[in-house]
Amino acid sequence: MKAVDVLIVGAGPAGLSAAAVTGAAGLSTLVIDEQAAPGGQIWRAAEAVGADPVRHAALGSSYRGAMAAIAIARQHARFATESEVVDVSPDRDVLWFDKTARTLHQTRARAILVATGAMERPVPFPGWTLPGVTGVGALQIALKQGGMVPDGPVVLAGQGPLLLLVAQQLAAFGVPIAATLDVASAFPSRTALGALPGAIGADPGLVAKGAALAARRFLSGSAYRDIRDLEAVGAGRIEAVRFRAAGETVTIPTTRLAVHDGVIPNTQLTRLLGLAHRWIDGQAAFAPQVDADGLSSRENVWVAGDGAGIGGAERAAAQGAATARAICRALGTIPAAGDAPRGTGARTFVDRLYAPLPVSHFAADDTLLCRCESVTFGDVRRVIADGATGPNRVKTATRCGMGPCQGRICGANLTRLVAEETGRAPRDVGALRIRPPLKPLLLADYATLAATDSA
Amino acid sequence: MREGADLIVIGGGLMGLWTAVLAARDGRRVRLLEAETIGRHASSASAGGVRSLNRHPAEIPLARAALPLWREAARDLGADVGYVASGQIRVAEDEAGLARLEDRAAATRALGYTHEEIVGANALFALEPALAPHCLGALVVRDDGFADPLRTIHALSRAAHAAGVIVEEGRRVIGLAAGSPLIVVTESGEFTAPLVVNAAGAWGNAIAALVGETVPVTPTALQMSVTEPVAPFVAAVLGTESGMLSLKQSAAGHVVIGGGFAGHVDAAHRIGRPRPTLVSENLANAARLFPHLDAARIVRTWAGLEGITRDGLPVISPSRKVSGLIHAFGFSAHGFALSPLVARLVMEIADARPPSAPITPFGVDRFQPASEERRYA
Ligand SMILES: Cc1cc2nc3c(=O)[nH]c(=O)nc-3n(C[C@H](O)[C@@H](O)[C@H](O)COP(=O)(O)OP(=O)(O)OC[C@H]3O[C@@H](n4cnc5c(N)ncnc54)[C@H](O)[C@@H]3O)c2cc1C
Ligand SMILES: Cc1cc2nc3c(=O)[nH]c(=O)nc-3n(C[C@H](O)[C@H](O)[C@H](O)COP(=O)(O)OP(=O)(O)OC[C@H]3O[C@@H](n4cnc5c(N)ncnc54)[C@H](O)[C@@H]3O)c2cc1C
Numbered sequence: 001m002k003a004v005d006v007l008i009v010g011a012g013p014a015g016l017s018a019a020a021v022t023g024a025a026g027l028s029t030l031v032i033d034e035q036a037a038p039g040g041q042i043w044r045a046a047e048a049v050g051a052d053p054v055r056h057a058a059l060g061s062s063y064r065g066a067m068a069a070i071a072i073a074r075q076h077a078r079f080a081t082e083s084e085v086v087d088v089s090p091d092r093d094v095l096w097f098d099k100t101a102r103t104l105h106q107t108r109a110r111a112i113l114v115a116t117g118a119m120e121r122p123v124p125f126p127g128w129t130l131p132g133v134t135g136v137g138a139l140q141i142a143l144k145q146g147g148m149v150p151d152g153p154v155v156l157a158g159q160g161p162l163l164l165l166v167a168q169q170l171a172a173f174g175v176p177i178a179a180t181l182d183v184a185s186a187f188p189s190r191t192a193l194g195a196l197p198g199a200i201g202a203d204p205g206l207v208a209k210g211a212a213l214a215a216r217r218f219l220s221g222s223a224y225r226d227i228r229d230l231e232a233v234g235a236g237r238i239e240a241v242r243f244r245a246a247g248e249t250v251t252i253p254t255t256r257l258a259v260h261d262g263v264i265p266n267t268q269l270t271r272l273l274g275l276a277h278r279w280i281d282g283q284a285a286f287a288p289q290v291d292a293d294g295l296s297s298r299e300n301v302w303v304a305g306d307g308a309g310i311g312g313a314e315r316a317a318a319q320g321a322a323t324a325r326a327i328c329r330a331l332g333t334i335p336a337a338g339d340a341p342r343g344t345g346a347r348t349f350v351d352r353l354y355a356p357l358p359v360s361h362f363a364a365d366d367t368l369l370c371r372c373e374s375v376t377f378g379d380v381r382r383v384i385a386d387g388a389t390g391p392n393r394v395k396t397a398t399r400c401g402m403g404p405c406q407g408r409i410c411g412a413n414l415t416r417l418v419a420e421e422t423g424r425a426p427r428d429v430g431a432l433r434i435r436p437p438l439k440p441l442l443l444a445d446y447a448t449l450a451a452t453d454s455a
Numbered sequence: 456m457r458e459g460a461d462l463i464v465i466g467g468g469l470m471g472l473w474t475a476v477l478a479a480r481d482g483r484r485v486r487l488l489e490a491e492t493i494g495r496h497a498s499s500a501s502a503g504g505v506r507s508l509n510r511h512p513a514e515i516p517l518a519r520a521a522l523p524l525w526r527e528a529a530r531d532l533g534a535d536v537g538y539v540a541s542g543q544i545r546v547a548e549d550e551a552g553l554a555r556l557e558d559r560a561a562a563t564r565a566l567g568y569t570h571e572e573i574v575g576a577n578a579l580f581a582l583e584p585a586l587a588p589h590c591l592g593a594l595v596v597r598d599d600g601f602a603d604p605l606r607t608i609h610a611l612s613r614a615a616h617a618a619g620v621i622v623e624e625g626r627r628v629i630g631l632a633a634g635s636p637l638i639v640v641t642e643s644g645e646f647t648a649p650l651v652v653n654a655a656g657a658w659g660n661a662i663a664a665l666v667g668e669t670v671p672v673t674p675t676a677l678q679m680s681v682t683e684p685v686a687p688f689v690a691a692v693l694g695t696e697s698g699m700l701s702l703k704q705s706a707a708g709h710v711v712i713g714g715g716f717a718g719h720v721d722a723a724h725r726i727g728r729p730r731p732t733l734v735s736e737n738l739a740n741a742a743r744l745f746p747h748l749d750a751a752r753i754v755r756t757w758a759g760l761e762g763i764t765r766d767g768l769p770v771i772s773p774s775r776k777v778s779g780l781i782h783a784f785g786f787s788a789h790g791f792a793l794s795p796l797v798a799r800l801v802m803e804i805a806d807a808r809p810p811s812a813p814i815t816p817f818g819v820d821r822f823q824p825a826s827e828e829r830r831y832a
Contacts, residue, residue: 087731090721095731106731274724387616389624393492396499396605404683404754435755436729443682444749447742449735 003108004030006327007094008077009085009269010115012040013313014305014320016073018113021324023076025335030107031077032096034084034439038070041117041137041306042313044144046070055147058172062165069317087436088112088273092300095449097441104441104449111300111327114270114288115320118263118306121285122409123158125362127232128259129371136260140166149173150256155241157181157230158260160354166258178254179222181230181243183261183357192352224250230362232257261357265307268408271434273301279427282351283310285412286431294323295330302327315341359416369417370410372403377417384421391415391432404440407432460486460621462650462805463639465628465662468498469604469791470783471654472611473798476532479618481802486648487620488641490627490658491725494608497656497790500727500759501604502679502701502713504692505792507570508543508596509559513768513816515568517793517800520812522598524795533617534610537603537706542691544583546593546744552696556594570596585688587744601692601703604791628655631665633777650805652781657762659770659784666777668819671765672785676718676727676758680734682751684708693744700740710751712741715788718758727758763787764822771797771817773804781805782819 006022008015011033023029031038039046043066049055050067073079080098087095092109120137127133136156142148143166153176156167170177224245231242233251240253264285267277276289276297287309294302304323305316318341328335363369365378375398383397391414394400400414401407407414411432419426437446462478464471467489479485489495505525507518528536547553556573563571574582575592582595615622630640636647653662657674684707692703699714716733734756742748764770764785774780781804783797790797796812803810 089719089728089730093731104731104735274726386613387622389492392495396494397609399605402755404752406755435757436731437753437756440683440752440754442749443738443742443751443753446680446731446753447735447738447749449731 001093001106001108004028005110005331006030006113007032007092007107007109007111008113008115009033010040010117010305010307011035011038011073011079011081012115012117012305013042013069013317014117014307015040015113015115016069016320017317018115018304018320018324018327019073019077020069021321021335021338022327023073025328025333027328027331027333029077030080030109031073032080032083032085032094034082034099036082038073038079038081039066043070044141049144052147055144058169059144084439085269086438086441088269090274090298095436097439097445102445104445106449110331111302113320113323113327114273114296114301114303114307115305115316116266116269116307117316118310119266119408120162121261121264121356122413123259123261123357123362124359124367124369124377124413125230125232125259126364126367127234127238129368130232130234130238131236132234132238132255133232133257133259136163136166136258137263139258140169143169143173147173149175152255153178154256154258155179155181155252155254156258156260157183157227157241157243159183160260160262161350162263163260166260179224179252181227181241181245182223182225183227183361184354185226192349192355195349195352230259262354263306263310264412265309267307267431268406268434268438270296270303270307271431272436272438273298275301275303277431279425280309282348282355284356284416284426286415293326294319295326300330311347318342358420359413360420369413370400370403372405372409373399373401375400375410380414380417381421384418389422390430391418392430394418395432401432406434406438457638457645457647458486459636460484460646460648462486462652463488463637463646463648464652464654465639466654466656466659466784467493467622467624468496468654468656469494469607469611469794470656470786470797471652472608472615473794474652474654474783474801475620475622476611476614476618477798477802478805479615479620485620486646487615487622488626488628488639488646489622489624492624493612493622496725497677497759497761497786498608499604500677500679500757501791502703502711503537503602503604503607503791504543504701504703505538505600505602506543506596506692506789507792508594508599509545509694510789511768512566514789514793515563515566516812517796519568519570521793521796525600525602528602528607528610528795532610532614534606534613536607536610538600539602539706540598540600541703542582542595542597543599543694544579544593544595544691545694545696546579546586546590548590548695548697548743550591553591555696556592560594570598572597583689583691583693585745585747587746590744599692602791603705628662631662631777631780633666635779637777637779650779650781652783652801654783656784656786657760659762659782662784663770663774663782663819666774666780668774668776669822669824670770670785670819671822672762674720674722674760675763675788676720676729677713677761677788678716678718678729678734678737678756678758679711679713680729680738680753680756681712682710682748683754685710685748685751688745688747695740695744698740699737700744702741702744710741710748712737714740720760725760727760729756729758761786761788766821769793769817770819771800771814772819775820
């Protein structure tokens with residue numbers, strides 16, 4: 001089995017800045033990312049975007065600092081892109097699949113940094129699995145990856161900073177936005193406003209940027225607020241979106257609906273590792289429990305970036321570097337000096353301004369919760385009434401979370417639904433157990449491990 | 456204050472659940488104490504094979520007696536348990552393997568059993584046309600089958616509820632005191648009953664140890680893999696003489712692959728994890744029999760903790776130290792098939808009725824301390 005000092009999962013801002021630190025300190029460092037190129041979510045396909053004038057003009061501002069971060073990390077670490085980490089053993093043997101070469105590898109690491117970032121919170125509502133309905137983030141991925149522009153007007157629904165950003169990016173690509181459906185009422189809540197002074201103090205730039213984005217969107221035409229009963233209708237794919245606003249039912253024909261309710265830490269790998277997690281009320285999500293250095297509950301397993309709790313790209317990069325310095329010290333080398341990451345002051349304001357919707361906000365009893373195994377909200381409610389006490393009992397009784405996505409899509413929502421139905425706190429309800437492989441593997445690819453690994 | 460019951464079951468796996476259902480239907484007040492959650496360990500990890508094929512001679516009568524109970528299980532429990540009388544097949548991939556299977560069949564016949572049958576290549580391919588052409592023949596039991604462990608647990612837990620069993624999750628038993636009634640001590644409260652059933656699976660020896668009975672049990676993390684649904688290609692449960700394998704296809708099309716490979720045991724957290732190199736070996740065995748599976752996607756692997764005794768046989772036995780205590784644990788990787796029968800055997804012991812299958816080989820006092828066992832070179 002091959003061995004490295006530091007294995008970093010995720011080549012976003014956190015993983016990149018960490019790789020530069022551990023690599024420069026002389027530790028052999030391998031960065032693995034399932035994307036085709038380094039950059040993570042915010043800097044997805046950075047090198048390609050930089051070389052494409054159209055994409056660069058529309059998206060460029062998000063990519064500030066990307067090329068330098070990637071270049072420095074490349075100088076100090078080895079990269080395996082287009083490669084998925086599918087399992088990690090307790091003694092830090094990392095199982096990963098190189099999708100280009102179609103080979104499965106096992107690499108033993110002295111330290112692991114999980115920098116797997118965030119994922120979009122899935123929002124279930126009637127019709128959410130119809131083709132043509134996606135997350136706002138998925139729409140953005142298509143823009144970033146290939147400059148792929150939706151072939152018609154788009155309806156955007158939900159809330160959150162990413163929704164505002166993508167609305168602006170779509171406009172920059174010349175994509176017409178048929179309507180924006182805001183789940184919030186016109187004015188921020190009192191609790192949100194209460195956090196505003198703190199946010200301005202902590203990060204005035206971010207608050208100003210957010211306000212500008214929000215203002216620009218409000219000027220962009222057909223906007224509905226405080227929408228309810230969101231529904232995608234169509235036979236075989238979405239043909240229209242229906243909802244209630246200001247006491248009336250509105251139907252808007254569209255072939256594209258993109259929905260958003262914030263991003264949450266991607267905990268697939270940290271759950272697989274069996275790390276201790278904490279529930280973050282404001283983000284309505286679990287995140288791994290880490291100390292000030294980013295060390296998890298397991299020896300020499302570290303977590304940094306949005307995967308440790310949503311804090312944004314700038315903070316992810318600073319956390320990555322700080323955690324990498326702690327890893328260097330733990331492995332007995334001396335890292336270059338650096339600054340500690342800043343606090344999360346502005347985040348509280350953002351979390352309160354866009355307080356996550358209840359999981360059943362739009363969902364009816366026959367709405368799908370688990371799309372892989374076709375399990376509905378009603379199915380889950382029935383087995384809870386039958387005595388299922390937590391996500392894993394629901395899983396064995398309904399197969400919820402047993403499909404190819406390994407509960408990635410339904411897991412966080414299942415915890416919240418069980419909490420809602422049983423009147424318990426999500427932190428007490430717990431989470432689905434995650435089984436390897438994190439991503440499905442062809443049997444032929446898995447069956448060659450013994451052969452390739454001993455070579 | 457201690458709460459009383461007529462019978463207390465320790466452990467909410469298949470053995471404990473099925474026993475609790477039978478006892479409660481007999482009119483007993485039953486309390487089931489489960490340390491974690493129902494079915495959390497071996498029972499939900501199980502491959503669900505209902506096999507009399509290639510059993511240890513001591514277990515053959517139990518496995519045969521359990522078959523009709525599986526055929527009745529759905530009606531009995533009022534819910535589908537996914538039982539299919541699919542047959543089980545152990546193929547020979549080379550001449551030496553075929554010779555071993557023929558010896559096995561002869562030995563079983565000599566004991567007076569007729570359920571195992573040798574079939575040649577033509578009959579084998581008639582049964583399973585998708586098998587790779589190098590297979591030479593097989594040992595077959597036509598009336599064996601498999602069930603769905605998750606559905607079985609769910610059906611049992613509903614039946615237990617309906618029969619009035621008090622099921623308590625998160626109640627770990629930490630003490631057991633002799634007397635009439637017996638006293639069962641948990642981390643949060645004490646309970647009494649004249650009858651106590653130790654169905655604590657891989658930890659059954661810890662319960663036995665509370666009353667001074669020593670049983671060598673190794674918690675073992677048995678590995679499984681499952682594919683996404685694929686088109687139907689196999690009817691029976693398949694194994695081979697050339698490597699560890701058990702393969703079946705669920706009604707929904709998932710291919711469930713196991714065979715006894717042992718992963719990592721994390722004893723402190725009571726969890727098992729598959730070892731990737733052994734998963735790989737297991738999958739290679741599957742693809743050797745069914746080459747088209749190369750193109751199926753593996754969506755999940757797992758490892759469940761099962762108690763394996765030193766001789767690979769379970770303990771189904773009254774305690775020899777404490778009256779009223781009955782042991783049923785250490786099923787050594789093949790207890791799923793036996794579970795409906797084990798519940799009967801336990802209740803027969805409880806009522807001092809004659810057992811419906813011979814249980815003398817499964818006595819709790821059959822193990823000598825390892826140092827006193829004679830070893831032959
Ligand atoms: C869809 C989406 C779009 C976003 N777009 C923006 C944006 O435009 N602007 C912005 O400011 N913020 C955006 N964010 C927020 C984002 O989380 C940033 O704050 C930032 O990218 C976080 O940096 P990070 O290094 O923590 O993680 P990320 O940048 O998310 O990087 C994590 C990386 O880990 C990889 N990874 C995860 N699991 C595995 C695995 N098992 N094996 C291999 N690789 C793995 C991923 O491919 C990813 O490249 C977005 C978030 C999401 C979910
Ligand atoms: C991967 C795998 C595949 C298998 N495949 C097959 C197959 O194909 N065919 C077959 O026949 N058999 C198979 N088996 C074996 C079969 O599943 C088991 O023999 C059977 O499920 C054992 O049931 P049990 O109730 O004894 O144990 P378990 O299901 O493990 O239940 C024991 C319970 O006791 C609880 N407990 C432990 N200590 C305490 C305590 N102190 N207080 C309270 N509760 C306690 C545990 O939490 C646990 O829930 C397989 C097993 C595994 C793991």
